[in-house]
Amino acid sequence: MRINRLQLVNFRNYDHCTVSFDKMVTVFYGKNGQGKTNILESIFYSAFGLSHRTNKEDEMVKFLSDGMAVHLDFSKEDEIHSIRMKRYNDQGRWHKEIKIDGKKATAKDHYSFFNAVMFSPEDLQIIKGDPGLRRRFMDMEISQTDPLYYELLVRYRRLLKQRNSLLKGIRDKNQPQEQLAPWDEEISDVGSQILIKRLDNLIKLKEISIPVFNILSDRTDTLEMKYEMKGNDGAVFYPEKESAADIKEFYIKSIRERIFKDIMQGNTGIGVHRDDLKTYINNADSRAFASQGQQRCCALALKLSQIEYVKKISGEYPVLLLDDVMSELDHHRRNQLVSFINDKVQTIITVNDKTLIPDLGSNQYFKVEKGSIKKS
Numbered sequence: 417m418r419i420n421r422l423q424l425v426n427f428r429n430y431d432h433c434t435v436s437f438d439k440m441v442t443v444f445y446g447k448n449g450q451g452k453t454n455i456l457e458s459i460f461y462s463a464f465g466l467s468h469r470t471n472k473e474d475e476m477v478k479f480l481s482d483g484m485a486v487h488l489d490f491s492k493e494d495e496i497h498s499i500r501m502k503r504y505n506d507q508g509r510w511h512k513e514i515k516i517d518g519k520k521a522t523a524k525d526h527y528s529f530f531n532a533v534m535f536s537p538e539d540l541q542i543i544k545g546d547p548g549l550r551r552r553f554m555d556m557e558i559s560q561t562d563p564l565y566y567e568l569l570v571r572y573r574r575l576l577k578q579r580n581s582l583l584k585g586i587r588d589k590n591q592p593q594e595q596l597a598p599w600d601e602e603i604s605d606v607g608s609q610i611l612i613k614r615l616d617n618l619i620k621l622k623e624i625s626i627p628v629f630n631i632l633s634d635r636t637d638t639l640e641m642k643y644e645m646k647g648n649d650g651a652v653f654y655p656e657k658e659s660a661a662d663i664k665e666f667y668i669k670s671i672r673e674r675i676f677k678d679i680m681q682g683n684t685g686i687g688v689h690r691d692d693l694k695t696y697i698n699n700a701d702s703r704a705f706a707s708q709g710q711q712r713c714c715a716l717a718l719k720l721s722q723i724e725y726v727k728k729i730s731g732e733y734p735v736l737l738l739d740d741v742m743s744e745l746d747h748h749r750r751n752q753l754v755s756f757i758n759d760k761v762q763t764i765i766t767v768n769d770k771t772l773i774p775d776l777g778s779n780q781y782f783k784v785e786k787g788s789i790k791k792s
């Protein structure tokens with residue numbers, strides 16, 4: 417997959433801007449606050465229909481403007497395609513329009529049509545941060561190549577919201593408790609399907625990320641991973657090859673056991689929204705025991721494996737977006753990263769100081785200043 421051209425209209429601090437991508441590595445450099453991340457955000461938005469840093473799409477519309485557009489031309493399997501994202505205000509209401517190859521498309525058609533992987537400083541927190549970050553990592557990875565998984569996630573989130581509001585209704589407004597039964601059944605069903613897909617994904621993730629980790633760490637450390645599933649009363653399980661029916665039964669049973677707790681808390685305390693991806697470096701839990709350098713190495717291996725994963729499933733490498741991470745890596749890992757992606761993955765990098773980027777002869781550079789981009 418290769419981006420050929422990006423056009424922005426009233427996107428963040430850009431009025432009108434067009435960038436042509438001629439080389440495998442494109443570097444946007446400049447001082448802080450000039451609009452480098454905005455470029456990557458617009459590409460991420462073209463891939464996923466959302467921003468990597470805000471849930472409020474309207475924040476991406478240029479101040480005092482009543483609409484914005486992002487137009488991405490790219491090649492996929494030797495064919496040229498385009499995605500046009502538009503957000504506009506009509507009589508006080510915001511609308512969103514997605515067009516693929518000139519035709520209107522739904523969010524479902526759009527998701528996974530163009531693949532990108534973003535790696536930003538926050539991703540260095542994948543290992544040390546909250547389990548939510550690792551669940552998001554798994555969810556993004558699987559959704560990129562499995563539209564059904566994305567649909568399951570959307571359904572699960574909706575069910576969770578509805579069940580939680582019912583729990584509060586039972587607690588605060590005396591709604592009948594029997595109303596919970598159909599939600600318990602459905603949430604356990606959808607949750608078990610999500611879990612099975614996550615377990616399946618973990619097998620592939622391990623196959624890819626452990627060798628990448630070995631290269632990045634110069635084979636001085638070992639990496640292991642497990643899916644951690646929470647039960648009641650602090651119990652944890654590490655499922656590997658369970659069936660969807662067994663998992664569903666487990667959820668229904670556990671959810672019923674904790675029903676009074678859930679009602680009291682107005683919250684669903686068990687399910688795939690509580691699970692975790694555990695990583696172990698040299699057999700010790702990396703969240704608690706690994707050094708900062710080891711945690712970064714592990715985070716980088718997971719992200720790079722996302723690239724290989726998309727390639728394995730879809731047949732093509734996604735575009736890699738590196739937002740300001742080069743300055744966070746030491747010299748050795750910067751070189752390892754660039755030689756890993758060299759000439760096989762189109763990579764778009766933002767950085768303050770362009771000399772930090774190793775140049776293997778396939779870099780192009782753009783200077784970004786106050787929402788304008790100049791080739792240099």
Ligand SMILES: Nc1ncnc2c1ncn2[C@@H]1O[C@H](COP(=O)(O)OP(=O)(O)OP(=O)(O)O)[C@@H](O)[C@H]1O
Pocket residue numbers: 427428429430446447448449450451452453454455475476477478479740766768784
């Ligand atoms: N909706 C918007 N309309 C106009 N300008 C915006 C909007 N949102 C953000 N900006 C401006 O965009 C700039 C920030 O851009 P961006 O986050 O891309 O910076 P950056 O070059 O990546 O900086 P850093 O190196 O600090 O991360 C700021 O000047 C901010 O005021």
